[in-house]
Amino acid sequence: MIKKAVIATGVFAVSAMAAATMTFAQTATPTTNTTTTVTPTVDAMQKTTPVGAPATGRAY
Amino acid sequence: MKKGLLTIVIIIGIVVGVGIGSKISNSAPNDKQVLSTKSTPTATATIVPEMVQPGIPQTVEIPKLSVKTAIESVGNDAEGRMDVPRERKNTSWYNLGFRPGENGNAVIAGHYDNVDSSPSVFYDLGTLQVGDHIIVTDDKGKAQTFAVTKTTKYPDAAFPIDQVFGAASDPMLNLITCHGNWDEQTKNYSERLVVYSQLVTN
Numbered sequence: 709m710i711k712k713a714v715i716a717t718g719v720f721a722v723s724a725m726a727a728a729t730m731t732f733a734q735t736a737t738p739t740t741n742t743t744t745t746v747t748p749t750v751d752a753m754q755k756t757t758p759v760g761a762p763a764t765g766r767a768y
Numbered sequence: 769m770k771k772g773l774l775t776i777v778i779i780i781g782i783v784v785g786v787g788i789g790s791k792i793s794n795s796a797p798n799d800k801q802v803l804s805t806k807s808t809p810t811a812t813a814t815i816v817p818e819m820v821q822p823g824i825p826q827t828v829e830i831p832k833l834s835v836k837t838a839i840e841s842v843g844n845d846a847e848g849r850m851d852v853p854r855e856r857k858n859t860s861w862y863n864l865g866f867r868p869g870e871n872g873n874a875v876i877a878g879h880y881d882n883v884d885s886s887p888s889v890f891y892d893l894g895t896l897q898v899g900d901h902i903i904v905t906d907d908k909g910k911a912q913t914f915a916v917t918k919t920t921k922y923p924d925a926a927f928p929i930d931q932v933f934g935a936a937s938d939p940m941l942n943l944i945t946c947h948g949n950w951d952e953q954t955k956n957y958s959e960r961l962v963v964y965s966q967l968v969t970n
Contacts, residue, residue, distance in 0.1 A: 759848035767856035767879035
């Protein structure tokens, strides 16, 4: 009598665990996107202009 | 009697166990949705494109003119004008402005003739036409090709500095040489020839 009751309880437990395990396996692991920032390497050097065109006439 | 009761207990155990398991399985999608919703990142990924500054220009080649010269890096002369190359066979790049390949007007100058009136490196610059290629190679070994967009002459006294040397939204390269009439007193030509070009391959 007791032995059969234990078997019944075991069947119950196994059924519940199997269902729970299936649910866990079907659940995908969430992924999180990370923010990617690349620092520009162009320097911020101030550009300047000359006051006149180059004297590209006769080369000495 | 006891055997019948035991059978009923076993059946109830199986039915209840399967029932609970089934309920957990059915509730899985909701749990999953909740999990997914909570795991969705709230921050938007921001990718800033890397901007790499072009190298220092070393040589300029103009296939149509059979010209290939070294480039000297120069700033201003004593009068504040763009300086000229020390070697008559070379050209000069204005290093206080833009580099060839970066957004803006980069400038390379070359002599028109020599003191004995023989042709210098940019003597035939005025024969370039729209679409002709100019190839600049930098100190990293990278070659960039520019295509001529227009050729214009300006009086030296009314040279458009900002237009030739200033900022631009695209990578431009402007070549300068002298033109016009030679003034022996001032040792200067009356005009400047500017060949405008734009980057076509990088």
